[in-house]
Amino acid sequence: MLCRFTEWPFARSPSPGRLSLRMREHAVAALAAGAVLLLLALLGGCDARGPGAEGAADVAAPASAKTVAATAQPDTQRAGAATDAPQIVQIVRVAAVDGGGQTRAQVYESVRKMTALGQQLFFDPSLSGSGKLACATCHTPSRAFTPANALSVQLGGSDMHQQGMRAVPTLKYLQSVPAFQEHYHESDDEGDESVDAGPTGGLTWDGRVDRGADQARIPILSPLEMGSSPQKVAAAVKAAPYANQFRGAFGEHIFDNADATFNAVLKALETFEQTPQVFYPYTSKYDAYLAGKTQLTPAELRGLQLFNDEKKGNCASCHVSQRARDGAPPQFSDFGLIAVGVPRNRALAVNRDPHFYDLGACGPERTDLKGRAEFCGLFRTPTLRNVALKKSFFHNGVYHSLEQVLRFYAERDTNPAKFYPVVNGKVQKFDDLPQRYWPNLNTEPPFDRKPGDAPVFNAAEIRDVIAFLNTLTDGWQPAAQ
Ligand code: HEC
Numbered sequence: 006m007l008c009r010f011t012e013w014p015f016a017r018s019p020s021p022g023r024l025s026l027r028m029r030e031h032a033v034a035a036l037a038a039g040a041v042l043l044l045l046a047l048l049g050g051c052d053a054r055g056p057g058a059e060g061a062a063d064v065a066a067p068a069s070a071k072t073v074a075a076t077a078q079p080d081t082q083r084a085g086a087a088t089d090a091p092q093i094v095q096i097v098r099v100a101a102v103d104g105g106g107q108t109r110a111q112v113y114e115s116v117r118k119m120t121a122l123g124q125q126l127f128f129d130p131s132l133s134g135s136g137k138l139a140c141a142t143c144h145t146p147s148r149a150f151t152p153a154n155a156l157s158v159q160l161g162g163s164d165m166h167q168q169g170m171r172a173v174p175t176l177k178y179l180q181s182v183p184a185f186q187e188h189y190h191e192s193d194d195e196g197d198e199s200v201d202a203g204p205t206g207g208l209t210w211d212g213r214v215d216r217g218a219d220q221a222r223i224p225i226l227s228p229l230e231m232g233s234s235p236q237k238v239a240a241a242v243k244a245a246p247y248a249n250q251f252r253g254a255f256g257e258h259i260f261d262n263a264d265a266t267f268n269a270v271l272k273a274l275e276t277f278e279q280t281p282q283v284f285y286p287y288t289s290k291y292d293a294y295l296a297g298k299t300q301l302t303p304a305e306l307r308g309l310q311l312f313n314d315e316k317k318g319n320c321a322s323c324h325v326s327q328r329a330r331d332g333a334p335p336q337f338s339d340f341g342l343i344a345v346g347v348p349r350n351r352a353l354a355v356n357r358d359p360h361f362y363d364l365g366a367c368g369p370e371r372t373d374l375k376g377r378a379e380f381c382g383l384f385r386t387p388t389l390r391n392v393a394l395k396k397s398f399f400h401n402g403v404y405h406s407l408e409q410v411l412r413f414y415a416e417r418d419t420n421p422a423k424f425y426p427v428v429n430g431k432v433q434k435f436d437d438l439p440q441r442y443w444p445n446l447n448t449e450p451p452f453d454r455k456p457g458d459a460p461v462f463n464a465a466e467i468r469d470v471i472a473f474l475n476t477l478t479d480g481w482q483p484a485a486q
Pocket residue numbers: 127138139140141142143144159160161169171172173174175176179207208209210211217220221224225229230231274370
């Protein structure tokens with residue numbers, strides 16, 4: 006059942022709250038004991054050949070048995086301190102050697118090696134066709150793994166002049182994104198399982214892949230991005246200064262076959278992306294506030310209230326701001342795929358063709374839901390953790406400041422001419438979504454206003470909400486306040 010995303014620690018399964026709760030309880034126990042915990046009983050029944058599992062199972066050749074293990078690392082950072090949440094657990098499935106299980110020490114060592122390798126791969130431009138583009142070029146660590154520049158979309162390809170069509174999302178807090186489901190049933194402890202929350206989850210803006218390893222394949226192979234091939238990647242790694250480390254982690258014969266090398270690269274990248282202290286540290290001021298370790302300023306508190314208020318921002322209905330019933334820290338997304346009606350970004354090369362539309366879940370990037378009108382215009386709700394570090398917002402990067410985003414939410418329906426083109430005196434509302442898909446647009450607050458109504462937020466309220474959003478940036482230090 007959980008097989009599709011056991012790679013993402015705390016990932017939600019078809020019974021999401023329960024699984025993450027159990028994992029967290031185990032994590033706490035493991036921590037308390039200062040021990041390493043095997044989750045064999047919990048996850049061992051998974052079929053490693055499930056969708057997208059090849060990266061995990063195929064890199065070590067004689068993978069006749071699977072071992073699922075969790076390694077709890079000592080909490081040397083402030084991470085857990087701010088939240089009491091045990092994010093210091095990594096769950097990694099490793100292909101067992103010779104049909105036997107690995108010892109805990111071996112598993113721990115394997116994760117450590119793969120994480121170190123994944124980090125080097127992440128920063129290595131030689132994996133790209135141009136030799137100039139690393140994962141880190143677009144996913145800059147100091148900006149929560151989003152671009153350092155303010156371009157709506159990044160440039161790549163063999164000449165580094167090809168424009169992508171989507172803004173680069175953060176790589177932080179992806180560990181809780183569940184695998185994509187068309188009908189998601191929330192089943193938190195007392196929740197009503199019969200409520201269909203609609204399409205939810207999956208990686209990328211349209212939720213088209215479920216695992217980090219499969220995701221990494223996309224930019225490496227895309228001609229608009231790293232424009233490489235498994236062969237080129239394998240040759241680059243073989244020639245890299247870390248080639249010996251690579252053999253150490255994946256076996257002497259790992260370079261014998263380019264596909265195996267490539268899968269090992271994807272696996273190492275995926276493992277690196279699960280490093281808790283780097284990718285989900287929960288060290289924001291808001292985490293400290295939830296843990297009762299600091300106060301919010303009056304402006305931040307007002308912003309939080311406006312954010313939560315069901316009749317005002319109602320932001321928290323999608324960008325969840327409260328701890329889950331099991332005490333897990335909020336992710337600031339329910340991972341739902343939603344149509345918000347973001348304006349067309351006329352600066353994008355793809356949009357020079359007036360007939361082209363990026364319709365999110367129904368295509369063209371995503372292909373499995375093609376022709377399913379009810380999925381057109383839907384994009385996955387992003388986390389708002391670290392959103393203040395971003396320089397481009399929404400899937401097409403049309404806005405470049407939080408103030409612009411907030412104004413859009415506040416006045417999209419009350420004063421649409423501010424956001425959409427006006428042709429012959431008529432506002433072209435929702436100009437990036439053909440009219441036949443407008444029934445998909447969300448109509449809950451803050452999207453329930455009419456022209457002439459008061460905006461959802463006034464200027465002062467927008468400032469307060471932004472003050473609150475600024476408390477979601479990791480690395481908050483009490484001393485600095
Ligand atoms: C040219 C810029 C660029 C490069 C280089 C790049 N990415 Fe991305 N990344 C993107 C964009 C754009 C998206 C969103 C794609 C989409 O929605 O279709 C993305 C999405 C992702 C996601 C999914 C995030 C989410 O919110 O679901 C992951 C994980 C990821 N990238 C990892 C990587 C890794 C690992 C590498 C290196 C192998 C890499 N990226 C290289 C631009 C880039």
